[in-house]
Amino acid sequence: MSSKYYLPIILFFPVLLIQGTVIPLIAVNGIIPDLILILLVFYSMNYGQLYGTVLGFIFGFLFDLITGSLLGSSMLSKTIAGFIAGYFSNENKRDIYFKAYSFSLIVLLCSTIDSVVNSFFTTAELNTNLFNLIFLQGMLPAVYSAVIGAFVILFYPKRSLS
């Protein structure tokens, strides 16, 4: 069985551990980056859209189950985020997409969609406006995730990417 099928699942647990224990220490005004999403985007870009969709679903399911948040909310948002990230899976454009700025922009896009979808479903009775939903709840955590995503790619061994 290829490592591409089980490695991200194994990696999910230590990443979630860091997400739950270390990441709150670097929160800015309660806004935290989403390491799970960065991992999801990375693998979706590597292995394609179908893979990204399935992986997003599994990540979301495990995340909801373990963290105690509304079961199904992250499943939905991460499935869609994995699907979107899969659009950037292209053998011929790997050199471009896996550059720090491109990768962080893709993380920004996927994270925004993830946050907005998640907020939309977990805040069904919310009488918040669209600006609040997209900017405060979607963009700000996404920008933070994008910055961390850029660092991840910068320090990731280039040989492993090619």
Added chain:
Amino acid sequence: MIRFFIHFWEEYKEYIVLVIFVIISLVTISLNKQPSVKKARSIAFSGFAAISSVVADVINITGVKSENAKLRKMNAELMLEVSKLRHYGIENAELKSLLGLKDTTKYPLIPATVVSKSLSIAQGTFTLNVGSLDNVKPGMPVINEQGLVGIVNSTSEDFSVVRTLKNLDLKLTVKDERSRIDGVMKWNGSDLVIINVPKTYDVEPGDRIITSDLSSIVAIPLPVGIVIGLSKVETGIFNEVKIKPFVDFVRTEHVFVVGIVENKELEGIQLNFYNRNKPEKKNK
């Protein structure tokens, strides 16, 4: 026909899988209150929390020195406060005995450490290293030295998940400490707000908000936050009161679970009313 389906699958498999997973997710959202889902969740989080607690302990050790200094200062301040309160306490006990009221100020506190945090915008939750073996039950309030942190939502044997005040599913009856006005407080995704407060009610910025004794979840007065403003609703008769919580949820590491669930006597009375509506069942 089969060839058509194979061709259709090959052509649109990404979209088909996406649609299937979206449907499964939506169905799962609707199944959240099922007991089997709650049980599966408690097994999952307790397994993971065991590992998280080890990491959280290591992280907490690094912050012990600075925390100690802070605690020493707080200790000194509390010592002064306690001596003042002791005086009031004696006075209060005397007055209560004159009125024939019982003392209800002793609550069991279960110390706990936060082993994991989920600081999502809508669903803030903490995982604590105490569970049903420590007599923690769903519904118990969780506090720290600053005020109310949240309510225990589910427990396993050794761990429990707490819904923080910054969780859309948590709604609390609270009270303005100064004007004694009650209202329902909830998290709206960006602020803690008391909803549907009539404009004529006396609520002002700077007022302290505590839990109300009308609350069926937290029937003891616990500090919640401070009023920072009233929404400027031009039409209608209701205001929305914005609250700044006392608790810093990002930095909270050590908490206490207050060992009360709800008022048993009150519950008994309510059950009497409930049972009265079903005499046929009672007779059986």
